[in-house]
Amino acid sequence: MLPASAATWIVRAQPARLVNGGPVLFVVKPPAKVESVTGTWLGHQLTFSYDASTKTWFALAGVSIETNPGKYVLELSAQRAATKALSTVTHTFAVARAHYPQIKVELTVEKKFTEPTPEQQEQIAEGVKIKQDYLSRVTPAREWDGNFTTPADATISDVFGSQRIFNGKAQSPHQGLDFRVPTGTPVAAMNSGTVLLARFLYYEGGFVVIDHGQGFLTLYLHLSEFKVKEGDAVKRGQIVGLSGGTGRATGPHLHVAVRWQGTYLDPAWLMQLPLP
Numbered sequence: 041m042l043p044a045s046a047a048t049w050i051v052r053a054q055p056a057r058l059v060n061g062g063p064v065l066f067v068v069k070p071p072a073k074v075e076s077v078t079g080t081w082l083g084h085q086l087t088f089s090y091d092a093s094t095k096t097w098f099a100l101a102g103v104s105i106e107t108n109p110g111k112y113v114l115e116l117s118a119q120r121a122a123t124k125a126l127s128t129v130t131h132t133f134a135v136a137r138a139h140y141p142q143i144k145v146e147l148t149v150e151k152k153f154t155e156p157t158p159e160q161q162e163q164i165a166e167g168v169k170i171k172q173d174y175l176s177r178v179t180p181a182r183e184w185d186g187n188f189t190t191p192a193d194a195t196i197s198d199v200f201g202s203q204r205i206f207n208g209k210a211q212s213p214h215q216g217l218d219f220r221v222p223t224g225t226p227v228a229a230m231n232s233g234t235v236l237l238a239r240f241l242y243y244e245g246g247f248v249v250i251d252h253g254q255g256f257l258t259l260y261l262h263l264s265e266f267k268v269k270e271g272d273a274v275k276r277g278q279i280v281g282l283s284g285g286t287g288r289a290t291g292p293h294l295h296v297a298v299r300w301q302g303t304y305l306d307p308a309w310l311m312q313l314p315l316p
């Protein structure tokens with residue numbers, strides 16, 4: 041028998057089948073009227089938003105690509121509006137293995153990317169530091185609103201999770217989605233948020249990062265031009281820059297990535313997920 045308090049929570053996930061590298065929307069309904077809901081999932085803190093139309097609380101989260109198949113516990117805690125008493129519950133979700141294409145992408149890039157000079161190594165180190173500083177930031181408040189949409193109306197030239205080989209050397213799996221676009225194509229924000237970064241980095245080239253809150257960032261690489269600056273508030277669909285082939289790119293294309301609290305998720309899945 042479940043304790044009465046636990047029995048009255050409603051906890052569900054969208055999509056119902058969780059996989060490594062995929063996003064997940066947790067939707068919960070606590071047993072009584074509460075003023076806040078927080079959670080812990082795979083070692084990450086979750087802050088839930090209230091949806092008045094359905095009287096439910098929701099948080100967008102994910103499962104890192106490195107997560108092994110198995111059962112994982114979502115811990116939830118809600119504070120009652122009237123008594124300030126805490127109500128807690130745990131719910132177990134199964135994570136299945138995603139099948140990412142085992143396409144080997146052989147690419148030739150300039151030597152300055154595979155064998156950088158000491159001066160170039162300095163620029164690389166600077167880029168690493170900037171990314172460490174900015175990309176791990178978590179803004180608990182939600183700025184995203186509704187579905188994430190495509191940044192470019194174009195063909196996808198490489199998917200998330202594919203194995204890549206640069207000049208014969210295996211790299212980590214592809215951490216984003218590539219769009220086949222010529223230089224100068226407008227690139228749209230995938231959701232509403234605040235521009236966290238808009239600057240040139242060694243590997244990323246023209247690099248825009250948008251913070252959507254709840255630990256979600258979207259990244260736009262190899263841009264030829266910026267249309268926003270750091271600190272700007274952007275709406276979904278707003279043009280943030282023009283595509284290009286700057287940084288470590290084999291030609292003009294748009295690489296977009298989705299980061300949730302320090303881990304990369306599949307942008308294609310995120311765009312398919314219906315969100316409140």
Ligand SMILES: [Zn+2]
Nearest residue numbers: 216217218295
């Ligand atoms: Zn890419």
